[in-house]
Amino acid sequence: MPGNRIRLKWWKIITIVLLYYTVIGGFLLPVPRIPILNESIRLFYFHFPMWIGMTLLFTLSIISSIKYLRSQNIKDDDLASESAKVGFVFGILGLLTGMLWARSTWGAFWTSDTKLNNTAIALLLYAAYFVLRGSLQDEIQKARLSAVYNTFAFLALIPLVFILPRMNDSLHPGNGNNPTFRLFDTSHSMKLVIYTAILAFCGVGMWLRDILIRIKTLRRLDDETN
Amino acid sequence: MTFTLLSLNSFVQTDAPVEMADILRQDGKIYAVVLGLLVILTGLIFFILHVERKLTKLENENKINADSRV
Numbered sequence: 001m002p003g004n005r006i007r008l009k010w011w012k013i014i015t016i017v018l019l020y021y022t023v024i025g026g027f028l029l030p031v032p033r034i035p036i037l038n039e040s041i042r043l044f045y046f047h048f049p050m051w052i053g054m055t056l057l058f059t060l061s062i063i064s065s066i067k068y069l070r071s072q073n074i075k076d077d078d079l080a081s082e083s084a085k086v087g088f089v090f091g092i093l094g095l096l097t098g099m100l101w102a103r104s105t106w107g108a109f110w111t112s113d114t115k116l117n118n119t120a121i122a123l124l125l126y127a128a129y130f131v132l133r134g135s136l137q138d139e140i141q142k143a144r145l146s147a148v149y150n151t152f153a154f155l156a157l158i159p160l161v162f163i164l165p166r167m168n169d170s171l172h173p174g175n176g177n178n179p180t181f182r183l184f185d186t187s188h189s190m191k192l193v194i195y196t197a198i199l200a201f202c203g204v205g206m207w208l209r210d211i212l213i214r215i216k217t218l219r220r221l222d223d224e225t226n
Numbered sequence: 227m228t229f230t231l232l233s234l235n236s237f238v239q240t241d242a243p244v245e246m247a248d249i250l251r252q253d254g255k256i257y258a259v260v261l262g263l264l265v266i267l268t269g270l271i272f273f274i275l276h277v278e279r280k281l282t283k284l285e286n287e288n289k290i291n292a293d294s295r296v
Binding site for chain 2: 008020023027033034038211214215217221
């Protein structure tokens, strides 16, 4: 590649554009007037995409893990571990934004809401994935064991976050007896921003994953030459 | 279930005005917030491009990627 100029891939350019739209539209476009929620309804633009991003990255992670178990190619293990790392960061950010939102609308940073506790458990399961990886020296053993564990973590994540809270009483929209966020669908501008925000933050997640994977590839090359 | 929905419906349609950041918008100060966020976003994007450039340089030195797009 000549000089210091870089030519970005198309989806990275789209991510930048969508991020700008999210920030401008998210604050300036009109939102429905709902008591208690008030302006905090705008947190929906930033809180919800975190969970979509987390789910996307954890899904990519488990796909790579299963691929690794079939191919025994260490590259697939790298894809799995780096995707899980970014997904975990998104999960933490989702929890933190959710806590701020809960404080201003439900009255407390943390409630006994099934969704909150279950999500915390799911994230701890993923934290154990990193502990497992960190505790094994042998690359092949690490790759194989963590691929199997990752499958378990993902299979626990789905019911914990997406199924059980819907069967219990929960303060979240679409859970317990609550209406879903279809309540917001009366506002066209909200729909525009939320779909943009989801795509934008998924793009950010993919971008970070891409960078982490390339660093890992370089490191493997470095290990081989030394 | 029906009762919950009905009560929520009446709750939403209450006549009392819902407080929103109207004054903030009248003063035009919300634009300062958006500008601040745009500055941060632009800074972060420049930083990630800087990281991309460094990575691409390393990859070129190690002849990893034939594709020049990153």
